[in-house]
Amino acid sequence: MDWRTFAEQMATLARDLLAQDTVTTTLERITASATRLVPGCDAAGILILHGKGVQTLAPTDQLVIDSDQLQERLREGPCFDAARRQNEERVFRIWDFRDDQPRWPAYVPQARELGIGSMMGFLLFTEGEDLGALDLYSRSPRAFTEAGETAGWLLASHAAVAFSSARTHAQLEQAVSTRHVIGEAMGILMGSHHLTEEQAFDVLRRYSQDHNVKLREVARRICERGGLD
Structure with missing residues (x-):
């Protein structure tokens, strides 16, 4: 060799x-x-x-x-x-x-x-x-x-x-992407339901826990549909 x-x-x-x-x-x-x-x-x-x-x-x-x-x-x-x-x-x-x-x-x-x-x-x-x-x-x-x-x-x-x-x-790219999607979803909830940032995140968190769906997936659905079902 x-x-x-x-x-x-x-x-x-x-x-x-x-x-x-x-x-x-x-x-x-x-x-x-x-x-x-x-x-x-x-x-x-x-x-x-x-x-x-x-x-x-x-x-x-x-x-x-x-x-x-x-x-x-x-x-x-x-x-x-x-x-x-x-x-x-x-x-x-x-x-x-x-x-x-x-x-x-x-x-x-x-x-x-x-x-x-x-x-x-x-x-x-x-x-x-x-x-x-x-x-x-x-x-x-x-x-x-x-x-x-x-x-x-x-x-x-x-x-x-x-x-x-x-x-x-x-992993870092995914984390940045997830943060962006969650932030966008929170903005939609805050605007449509007159929520504070803390309240909007709490809605995401509770929906994620209640429906056993990852937080990122919940946020993605909100961004695509303009709100939760």
């Missing part, structure tokens, strides 16, 4: 990731880069845990989705474990799916039938924040070398920072 070329590609990727404007485009750039930068990688995706379920983000191949769904159904697998951060490990791997794997006895034989030959999973994390796992797959057994693992780990480190930054930016 040409580490000089790899370092130049990683530097370019780091700049590109910071330039992405949405979480989706950031993740798609990460997984596409994995198949290009990590030797032996045929497919990549990001697995996120939601309660007892999993979500596959930015998969480059159907193989990734099938593997994640299999791990979710069986409640075991290297990427599933990485996302759960079991045993404080940050890298999980199966070098050869032809070998028995006592750690994942149900997952490995069924994943082999999907056409997976080897795989690695890297925990995506920043300080105090676990984000999921970056999953790298190969259709060939023993496709990943130690150099490939190092490359994957470096990519995952860059990916975690970019993912966290993009998600924070998206």
Whole structure:
């Protein structure tokens, strides 16, 4: 592996990731880069845990989705474990799916039938924040070398920072948008019912609680209809 070329590609990727404007485009750039930068990688995706379920983000191949769904159904697998951060490990791997794997006895034989030959999973994390796992797959057994693992780990480190930054930016944009919608809805209520700002917000809050509808959704309905039903 040409580490000089790899370092130049990683530097370019780091700049590109910071330039992405949405979480989706950031993740798609990460997984596409994995198949290009990590030797032996045929497919990549990001697995996120939601309660007892999993979500596959930015998969480059159907193989990734099938593997994640299999791990979710069986409640075991290297990427599933990485996302759960079991045993404080940050890298999980199966070098050869032809070998028995006592750690994942149900997952490995069924994943082999999907056409997976080897795989690695890297925990995506920043300080105090676990984000999921970056999953790298190969259709060939023993496709990943130690150099490939190092490359994957470096990519995952860059990916975690970019993912966290993009998600924070998206959350801030949503918060600003929500505040704007709620303010507009309060203005409609204040004008149509001669309410104070505090009274208008109280109407929104009580309607949200009584009807089990999020405050933003209540405000959106008021803005669209000119008032509450």
